Amino acid sequence: MTPPVLFLAAGEVSGDVHGAALAKALLAQEPSLRLMGWGSHRMADAGVDLEADLVAHAAVGLTENLASVVPSWRALRAARRRLAEVRPAAVVLIDFQGANMALARMARGLGLPTIYYISPQEWIWGLASGPRKVAEGVDEILAIFAREAEVYREAGGQVTFVGHPLLDLQPDAAAIANIRRHVGGASPVLGLFPGSRAQEVERLLPPFLEAAALLQERTPGLGVVLPVAAPHVTDLVDAALRAAGWQVGMEPGPRKVLRFAGVPGMAVMGTCDALLAASGTVTLEAAVMRVPVVAAYKVSAMTAFAARRLLRIPYVTLPNIVAQRGIIPELLQEAVTPSALADAVAPLLHAGLPRNAHLEGLDAVRTQLGEQGAVARAAARILQRAGLAARPSVGQA
Numbered sequence: 001m002t003p004p005v006l007f008l009a010a011g012e013v014s015g016d017v018h019g020a021a022l023a024k025a026l027l028a029q030e031p032s033l034r035l036m037g038w039g040s041h042r043m044a045d046a047g048v049d050l051e052a053d054l055v056a057h058a059a060v061g062l063t064e065n066l067a068s069v070v071p072s073w074r075a076l077r078a079a080r081r082r083l084a085e086v087r088p089a090a091v092v093l094i095d096f097q098g099a100n101m102a103l104a105r106m107a108r109g110l111g112l113p114t115i116y117y118i119s120p121q122e123w124i125w126g127l128a129s130g131p132r133k134v135a136e137g138v139d140e141i142l143a144i145f146a147r148e149a150e151v152y153r154e155a156g157g158q159v160t161f162v163g164h165p166l167l168d169l170q171p172d173a174a175a176i177a178n179i180r181r182h183v184g185g186a187s188p189v190l191g192l193f194p195g196s197r198a199q200e201v202e203r204l205l206p207p208f209l210e211a212a213a214l215l216q217e218r219t220p221g222l223g224v225v226l227p228v229a230a231p232h233v234t235d236l237v238d239a240a241l242r243a244a245g246w247q248v249g250m251e252p253g254p255r256k257v258l259r260f261a262g263v264p265g266m267a268v269m270g271t272c273d274a275l276l277a278a279s280g281t282v283t284l285e286a287a288v289m290r291v292p293v294v295a296a297y298k299v300s301a302m303t304a305f306a307a308r309r310l311l312r313i314p315y316v317t318l319p320n321i322v323a324q325r326g327i328i329p330e331l332l333q334e335a336v337t338p339s340a341l342a343d344a345v346a347p348l349l350h351a352g353l354p355r356n357a358h359l360e361g362l363d364a365v366r367t368q369l370g371e372q373g374a375v376a377r378a379a380a381r382i383l384q385r386a387g388l389a390a391r392p393s394v395g396q397a
Helices: 013-029 041-045 064-086 097-109 130-137 146-154 173-183 198-218 231-243 265-269 281-289 301-310 318-323 338-348 353-367 374-385
Strands: 005-010 034-038 048-052 090-094 114-117 140-143 159-161 189-193 223-228 256-261 274-278 293-297 330-332
Touching: 005 013, 005 064, 005 097, 013 034, 013 041, 013 048, 013 090, 013 374, 034 064, 041 048, 048 064, 064 097, 090 097, 090 374, 097 114, 097 130, 114 374, 130 146, 140 146, 140 374, 146 159, 173 223, 173 256, 173 265, 189 198, 189 265, 198 231, 198 274, 198 293, 198 338, 223 231, 223 265, 231 256, 265 281, 274 281, 274 338, 281 293, 281 318, 281 353, 293 338, 318 353, 330 338, 338 353
Parallel strands: 005 034, 005 090, 034 048, 090 114, 114 140, 140 159, 189 223, 189 274, 223 256, 274 293, 293 330
Antiparallel strands: none
């Protein structure tokens, strides 16, 4: 008997992480499945037969996304043939809005069920018609935020709130302890998380490094850790370190950094007192890990111009959006300077009222993310929607 097939589609590092966790949960609930689709090495390791890897081309913005157009077009053209040939039981879209919405249209044209897991953030920004277009473009949305579920239901979508999968990806104490051994006696410890996209590393890592150097001058003994988010940005990270005169070293010292590769970012966070991070998923990871964070982001002038007119709320960082207040400092565009970054994160490195208030805000955000078990709930719902047998999942329905 031919095994049932699901097509999973992710195109960014965070999507590859969540796609891998979802793949494992799907196979745990239905071992006979065959999984295929778009992703990168994490999804491949989890048992997905990759049709395309678009992660290295991921970008945010108008002009920034031009380089991804041709690879995405090729992947979509190939996917049209494969979907018609294989006819999977369902197509599961994971973030990656542009190409995945086009893929959804293809799949629905072939009469295939479509499910969006980690949906486009039209519920946050864009035109007022955005949520309705997403809701009408897929058969079901598996929402990871309560507010997201509410907006898409109001737009007429079929929505199931499963909770946030980051709660299932928290590292265990052993993983954190292993990294802490490398950090040694450095105190406090600052983490630099400039993002997983090439444009983010190029624009954010240089000012992050200069801010860290300023803080090392103010605080002797300050340790700096830097996880490399994905293999495709390794060369960019190393080039930025060389250009700024930083050395990779085991002991704390001026312009010395502990660089980690192939290690989950959340495990590295567990060793940090505070973070400088690209505005994105990493800021929500910081809330889950209860680590103070300052968020920064820089895009092209054209993208910034459009974003200021399309953003429907006063914040860009997920924890602030969830809390509907400014818990995390946000430094954007021309505000991303070494001195501003250093001044913003310095009070969060040490015990005191600013740090305590920040942590209380992060705790409030975490309570709004649902309960653990989101990935298993998502997998169960996908199997049900696809008409495949699913074992009951434990936790929040």
